[in-house]
Amino acid sequence: MAYYIRDALHDAPALSPRRPTVNEFFLSSYTMSIYSGCELGCPYCDSWLYSDRPLNETINVPLDLPQRLASELEAVDRGDLIAISALSDPYQPAEQTYRLTRQVLQVLAERGQPTLVLTKSATVLEDTALLQRINEQSLAIVMTTLLTVDPHLAPRLEGKAPPPALRLEMLSELKRAGIPVGVALLPVMPYVNDTDSGLRSLLRACADAQVDFVIWDYLHIPNERHRFRMNEMLARLGSYPVSYYRDIYGEQPVVNNFYRQERDETIITRCNGLALEVRAPHRIFAGRIAPRNEAALLLKHAAFRDRASGREHIAIIQRELADQVYNGTYDPGALKQTALAPTLLALLGHGDVA
Numbered sequence: 290m291a292y293y294i295r296d297a298l299h300d301a302p303a304l305s306p307r308r309p310t311v312n313e314f315f316l317s318s319y320t321m322s323i324y325s326g327c328e329l330g331c332p333y334c335d336s337w338l339y340s341d342r343p344l345n346e347t348i349n350v351p352l353d354l355p356q357r358l359a360s361e362l363e364a365v366d367r368g369d370l371i372a373i374s375a376l377s378d379p380y381q382p383a384e385q386t387y388r389l390t391r392q393v394l395q396v397l398a399e400r401g402q403p404t405l406v407l408t409k410s411a412t413v414l415e416d417t418a419l420l421q422r423i424n425e426q427s428l429a430i431v432m433t434t435l436l437t438v439d440p441h442l443a444p445r446l447e448g449k450a451p452p453p454a455l456r457l458e459m460l461s462e463l464k465r466a467g468i469p470v471g472v473a474l475l476p477v478m479p480y481v482n483d484t485d486s487g488l489r490s491l492l493r494a495c496a497d498a499q500v501d502f503v504i505w506d507y508l509h510i511p512n513e514r515h516r517f518r519m520n521e522m523l524a525r526l527g528s529y530p531v532s533y534y535r536d537i538y539g540e541q542p543v544v545n546n547f548y549r550q551e552r553d554e555t556i557i558t559r560c561n562g563l564a565l566e567v568r569a570p571h572r573i574f575a576g577r578i579a580p581r582n583e584a585a586l587l588l589k590h591a592a593f594r595d596r597a598s599g600r601e602h603i604a605i606i607q608r609e610l611a612d613q614v615y616n617g618t619y620d621p622g623a624l625k626q627t628a629l630a631p632t633l634l635a636l637l638g639h640g641d642v643a
């Protein structure tokens with residue numbers, strides 16, 4: 290069990306600064322974490338990179354977080370989505386005692402602020418009524434991270450996390466309650482959970498659970514410390530040599546383009562066959578977040594599909610336009626370059642330009 294420290298935020302803000310670009314996975318303009326430290330301590334988690342102590346050893350409980358958030362929200366656009374997704378699970382065991390996540394959702398519900406929660410814990414179901422309240426006013430989405438549905442591999446990858454089947458049941462129950470739900474396949478780890486058969490089983494399970502969408506990205510290895518951690522994890526999973534990742538990463542922190550494109554194509558093809566959306570579909574966020582954010586997301590999601598189809602040049606243009614739209618620096622005429630022009634121009638109030 291972790292050691293809990295009841296504390297205050299002191300000089301730290303409750304919310305991140307507004308993102309310079311909308312997050313295409315989580316639809317967010319801001320992120321926040323509830324607890325600092327994560328008792329689940331998944332070995333592949335990026336949060337180890339930001340923690341001086343073992344991530345799962347000490348959990349800071351900032352008791353004044355809800356009040357601080359309420360005050361910071363006064364400067365936040367009501368159409369900006371806040372993702373409770375950063376660096377720790379908001380429904381880790383500490384939540385049973387402190388209920389900080391519940392208090393934060395109450396603050397967000399008071400304002401009807403669009404919200405996304407990323408969690409592996411079914412404790413989120415205890416806050417279904419709050420999520421429904423937010424979703425009636427604007428938008429509430431719940432996502433879970435899922436790396437595999439292999440009952441032998443899952444406990445070896447994330448021994449303290451609830452079993453994959455339980456997470457999918459949790460999403461199904463939220464969906465029945467009217468909350469949009471998604472799965473984050475984060476991260477795809479070469480040779481660990483990226484095999485065709487593993488992906489096929491996972492995506493089939495997502496489709497069976499009727500999740501609204503899936504997203505994925507590939508393991509980042511930004512420094513030697515993380516590489517060492519990954520090598521330790523791999524040694525526990527099998528007998529991989531230390532040089533195991535070099536063919537895919539070389540000396541880079543991200544997978545090479547060939548590997549990314551090939552795996553993206555495989556996942557997209559599989560999702561198409563299962564009628565699974567590969568990003569949050571427009572019907573989920575249409576009219577529920579700020580029009581500029583909505584338009585920027587449409588462009589980013591289109592760019593993702595273009596890039597995956599090898600149309601890198603078009604993808605770059607769409608991404609640049611997305612950032613300009615999001616930041617309000619776009620030229621309406623430039624939007625006519627895209628296939629989405631009629632939708633974007635209407636959304637942004639430029640029907641006359643079309």
Ligand code: SF4
Nearest residue numbers: 327330331334377378
């Ligand atoms: S539950 Fe999420 S935040 Fe916590 S350690 Fe695992 S991956 Fe990281």
